[in-house]
Amino acid sequence: MKIQNLHAYHKHITDTYDERSGNHENSEWHRTTALRLIEDLPPRIGDSVLDIATGTGTIAFHTASLVGPSGNVVGVDLSKGMINEANKKLAASDTHNLEFILADAERLEFPTNRFDRIYCASAFFCFLNPLTTLRHWYDLLKPGGGLGFHAIPETSYFWVSVARSVLEHYGHLYLLNKPTGTIEKCRQLLMEAGFKDIEIREEKSGYYVALNEAKKTWLKKEDFAPGQYPHPVSDVPPRILSQCQQDYEARIEALNTDVGVWNDITMYYISAFK
Numbered sequence: 591m592k593i594q595n596l597h598a599y600h601k602h603i604t605d606t607y608d609e610r611s612g613n614h615e616n617s618e619w620h621r622t623t624a625l626r627l628i629e630d631l632p633p634r635i636g637d638s639v640l641d642i643a644t645g646t647g648t649i650a651f652h653t654a655s656l657v658g659p660s661g662n663v664v665g666v667d668l669s670k671g672m673i674n675e676a677n678k679k680l681a682a683s684d685t686h687n688l689e690f691i692l693a694d695a696e697r698l699e700f701p702t703n704r705f706d707r708i709y710c711a712s713a714f715f716c717f718l719n720p721l722t723t724l725r726h727w728y729d730l731l732k733p734g735g736g737l738g739f740h741a742i743p744e745t746s747y748f749w750v751s752v753a754r755s756v757l758e759h760y761g762h763l764y765l766l767n768k769p770t771g772t773i774e775k776c777r778q779l780l781m782e783a784g785f786k787d788i789e790i791r792e793e794k795s796g797y798y799v800a801l802n803e804a805k806k807t808w809l810k811k812e813d814f815a816p817g818q819y820p821h822p823v824s825d826v827p828p829r830i831l832s833q834c835q836q837d838y839e840a841r842i843e844a845l846n847t848d849v850g851v852w853n854d855i856t857m858y859y860i861s862a863f864k
């Protein structure tokens with residue numbers, strides 16, 4: 591599958607994740623978060639599985655062992671770095687029902703009704719057109735097939751929620767996690783895309799960040815901003831941008847406690863059927 595005319599936004603994605611690809615395997619958080627998604631909607635023996643934004647293939651390898659030799663798994667990702675790492679693992683393994691393909695999750699070239707299960711762990715926030723993407727994935731599922739993915743509430747990650755509130759105050763949009771920002775919004779998107787039997791489980795967690803570190807998290811033009819293009823601060827005049835940064839730091843200070851600033855990383859675990 592060839593990717594032509596990569597959008598400038600995709601260049602941000604590939605630059606970011608190519609750079610992270612060598613270390614992605616070391617992230618225990620990503621691994622356990624991805625595997626918990628499968629617990630909610632396990633594949634069956636013989637199933638045909640698509641792991642979207644597979645990274646280094648955590649879900650792909652795990653489901654390849656669950657579906658057995660009569661099943662098959664495809665992992666897709668836009669980052670060459672991630673696909674290379676996944677392929678290295680594949681070459682070193684004894685797995686024969688799995689392949690990795692470089693492809694854009696929003697424009698996949700599989701036949702309709704191809705998969706029994708589609709998974710997408712920790713990546714839905716990257717997509718520019720959530721509803722169109724869900725409709726596209728719906729087409730790829732067989733009737734009765736299941737989709738499992740993560741979404742992030744709009745209140746998660748203080749550097750997103752506080753920055754959004756500051757930017758909105760000055761009339762600028764920061765869309766990250768907004769389309770899937772509440773359980774109701776997720777349900778609505780899935781229903782509009784045609785899905786049924788929708789289950790959304792909220793898993794709460796978080797950790798404290800030291801104030802001096804927290805204050806450094808203001809969104810800069812050169813930072814990767816998933817899910818929005820052009821970049822959310824690209825058209826903010828420099829004077830307003832510097833005011834936004836001051837407001838942001840003041841809000842972060844106001845959130846500080848004896849043990850630092852709470853970073854909520856609550857996630858939604860979503861399953862739905864065609």
Ligand SMILES: C[S@@+](CC[C@H](N)C(=O)[O-])C[C@H]1O[C@@H](n2cnc3c(N)ncnc32)[C@H](O)[C@@H]1O
Pocket residue numbers: 603604607620621624642643644645646647648666667668669672693694695696710711712713716717
């Ligand atoms: C945080 S990583 C998660 C990887 C893996 N699912 C996991 O849980 O370990 C996000 C992944 O999404 C991929 N990604 C982002 N946008 C994509 C797109 N439009 N098409 C395919 N992959 C994409 C990135 O390249 C990256 O590998």
